[in-house]
Amino acid sequence: MARGEHLGEFELIVLAAVLRAGSDAYGVVIHREIEERTRRRVAIGSVYKALERLRRKGLVERRLGDPTPVRGGRAKQLFEVTRAGRRAMRRTVETFDRMFEGLELGLDSA
Amino acid sequence: MARGEHLGEFELIVLAAVLRAGSDAYGVVIHREIEERTRRRVAIGSVYKALERLRRKGLVERRLGDPTPVRGGRAKQLFEVTRAGRRAMRRTVETFDRMFEGLELGLDSA
């Protein structure tokens, strides 16, 4: 989270992607989820780095999966959003909500 | 915006605060708006730096106000969100919306 307590934009996105990916949340899937939903290109290295930051802060947990029986199917690191992670997400979203409360962003121009 | 096109968390907050402050959007008011809405303590220097970044990117515009007839009432820099700024805000919000679409965060019970 930015400085003390707050999630950066990308961290929030990564957390959401982990939730979306559910029981299959490992680097490659998380990365794909982000690229599809945000419609922007993201280096996979950035994803791993954010995950590592989030892990150190206790917002995600990591466990090792088993290798899968396909060529190159090496063992995965599966991620899960912790309770603290959900709380941080909620707080961040609520902050945005308060900032945007009653604001009209446009709807007008494009 | 982070790297190419995207607003960071704080930049988005600052832009929203500028909109909220309307015709009285200068450093001190913007800062107060942010502290009240986000409920966190923010250094005013951070606000000015973010405004300067946003200005260089063409997301806010600055014009000089007149001095006000109060002690220490020096001339203000008034800020306004540009069309490009609104677009950037909208894009960022839409990205969040897509990421969070259908996700249950545990509902807004703080």
Added chain:
DNA sequence: CATTTATTCACCTTTGCCGTAAAAATCGTC
């Protein structure tokens, strides 16, 4: 051992943040 899938590394730029200095205005007092 070549290939494929997954993760890590080295390095860089930009954000975010703080504390404090500087600037620009008015006020009090003489």
Added chain:
DNA sequence: GACGATTTTTACGGCAAAGGTGAATAAATG
């Protein structure tokens, strides 16, 4: 009616963390 004290507003310098990329490395299987 000027001068310094005071107040409001803005600018500066520096630092740690976040965000980003491209390429290297690791661990599986065919």
